[in-house]
Amino acid sequence: MYKVGKEPVLMTCPNCRSAQKTVVTLIPTTKTHVMAVAFIPILLCWLPYVTKGLRKAKHTCSVCGAYIGISG
Numbered sequence: 001m002y003k004v005g006k007e008p009v010l011m012t013c014p015n016c017r018s019a020q021k022t023v024v025t026l027i028p029t030t031k032t033h034v035m036a037v038a039f040i041p042i043l044l045c046w047l048p049y050v051t052k053g054l055r056k057a058k059h060t061c062s063v064c065g066a067y068i069g070i071s072g
């Protein structure tokens with residue numbers, strides 16, 4: 001697994017060997033769900049799902065779609 005951040009990165013795909021920029025998909029984590037529950041009383045339970053800092057970024061190859069890594 002590669003160390004990646006939350007922004008797309010230029011790298012060589014380990015699967016298809018193309019020099020490409022990764023595609024980032026933001027996915028909710030356990031922390032996102034916990035925050036959502038905490039926000040229910042003030043009707044802001046949707047907030048964690050739109051906050052970039054509370055989600056992990058999954059990187060995939062833009063050429064072949066291979067999974068590359070996930071941000072910590």
Ligand SMILES: [Zn+2]
Nearest residue numbers: 013016061064
């Ligand atoms: Zn690829």
